[in-house]
Amino acid sequence: MASIDITDVRKAYGSTKILHGVDLTIQDGEFVVLVGPSGCGKSTLLRMIAGLEDISSGEIRIGGRVVNDLDPKDRDIAMVFQSYALYPHMTVADNMSYSLRLRKTAKEKIAAAISGAATKLSLTPLMERRPKALSGGQRQRVAMGRAIVRSPKAFLFDEPLSNLDARLREHMRGEIKKLHQDLGATSIYVTHDQIEAMTLADRIVAMNAGLVQQVGSPLDLYDRPANLFVAGFMGSPAMNMFEGTYRNANGGTVELAQGVVVPLAGPAPTADGTKVTLGIRPEHVLVGKTGLEGIQALISLVEPTGFGTILHASAFGEDVKAFSLERGVAVRGDTVSVSFPVDRIHLFDTATGSRIG
Template sequence: MAAITLEGVHKSYGNVKVIHGVDIEIADGEFVVLVGPSGCGKSTLLRMVAGLETITDGALRIGGRVVNDLAPKDRDIAMVFQSYALYPHMTVAQNMGFSLKLRGVAKAEIDRQVQRAAHILALEPYLDRRPRELSGGQRQRVAMGRAIVRDPHVFLFDEPLSNLDAKLRVQMRAEIKALHQQLKITTVYVTHDQTEAMTMADRIVVMQGGHVEQSGAPLDLYDRPDNVFVAGFLGSPAMNFIPGALIAGDRPGLRLEDGSALEVRSFPADLAGKDVLFGIRPEDIRIVADDGIEATVGLVEPTGAETHVTARTCGQDVTLILKDRAEVAPGQKIRLSFISARSHFFDAGNGRRLPPELAVSRQNGMRSEAFRHVAHRRA
């Protein structure tokens, strides 16, 4: 096993820069997931670790050794791709042992390693079959087995589950996580699926536009996102963002664009008048009888265990998740309340998170001259 260090790593294709000075420390045995939207640079970064892409600038260390100029075969890594890339004319056992055969490993040792990997992955009944005789999940396990037999110091996974159906993806991500817990091999996993990232990772690295936006434990990123991008990317349905302005006074608050008010416990004096985005996750909104923000139900989506409701309020649509069976219908007037301790505030200009002492304390339907003045000034 080995730690991985990326120091000021850049990647350019001619004059086009795609990775901009990335710094990441991956501990020995850690399971790190690189996540972000398509085109954010996560797969390019993984391919640089694998040696399939050159590094324009910066240093890459595996096990303390700089490997920038080493060929992939000399980096002691194993990679599992999105496509299974199995040889159709070979059996499962032959596919799994092929890399060892190319390295001149004795047949008895190849058989031992293949049997070991097959036992770990429950592939023993399928060793004599060919890929066309296997399901998608079984083929992916064969691809993983081919990586295991190499006994590498690092596993790299490039969106390995994207070709599987939803049920099989859930099963396979549990198997990959269990495999890591058993083998304790340093693992870097790339996905655009934030659910995969949240459920599998020891640590998530969120990327956008070739930059690292935030890195940390899954629940840390979910509960305390550094910026609007991370807050909106992690979570399904996504966090709601409501624009407003902070107002000082005896009752400090957030004046929303429709004139309603959210009382805020406190905030630093220098933030008075600042345009902000109030963030609240769908599971942290409640329907109340009174003393809440008025909303109109637009869409009701029952999923079985919970109900997703989209409602129009404060001049925009917000989504809430109800754990009980919801007795609401499109067009119905309701009132919404927010869980104070789980509210988030972001600078509307740069998207950065504002101080943690900000928290919504009360919601009502007040309209005020102060808000109209702020709204006029913003316009």
């Protein structure tokens, strides 16, 4: 096990810059998830840690040792690929023991290591099969087994669950979490799925366009997104965002379109007249009968999810999404009043995108 330090790491292919200087320290035993939309550079960063991509500038240390110029084989890390990358001409047992055989580990030790991993991942009855005779979930487990047999310094996961169907993905997510709790290994996990990021991570690194947007615990990112990107990326259904103007009067308010004024919890640390974006998560939007205090809105769409209901309401020229655990709150065409609790409002500077307060 080891810590991983990333200092001002950049990556460019010719004149195309992929990473614009990433700084990150991953503690020994920590589970860090790199999350972001495709093309944000998260996979490139992971591959640079693995040694599969050159580092244009900056420094990566694994366990205190600079690995910039080390071959992947000398970095002592294990990686689980999105495609699993199982060796098709080898049995499951041979796939799992390949790394140990390369290291000339004693036969008895290899046997013990792979039978231990097989038990942990319930692969024992499949050990003599070839990858093509396995289902997607089984292949995924073999890929995990191949990673854990040799107790590496760190585990790297490159979207390992993307090829599985929803149910299996949920199951394997739990398995990975359990495995991490068992092994306590330093892990870096790349995904574009924010649910995976939220459920697995000790810490999330949200990335966009080659830059780290925010680093923090899952709930930190959810409750206090540092900027508009993180606010919009984390959470489903996504956060409501309305552009408006900040007013200092009356203890701090935001003027939205059509003269709608939303009160804030208190004055915000920004100048009167600043263009701001008001964010509120759908589950925090209160929907009530008309006549109550709030903004008049017309329900335009009702999406039952079984677990709850997503309501789309038209108000002040915007689409306001609300999520309610209750059913039958409203039907299409209803006129309702929506309100935004002051302690649930996020405020962002529209020009810079950063959080205010």
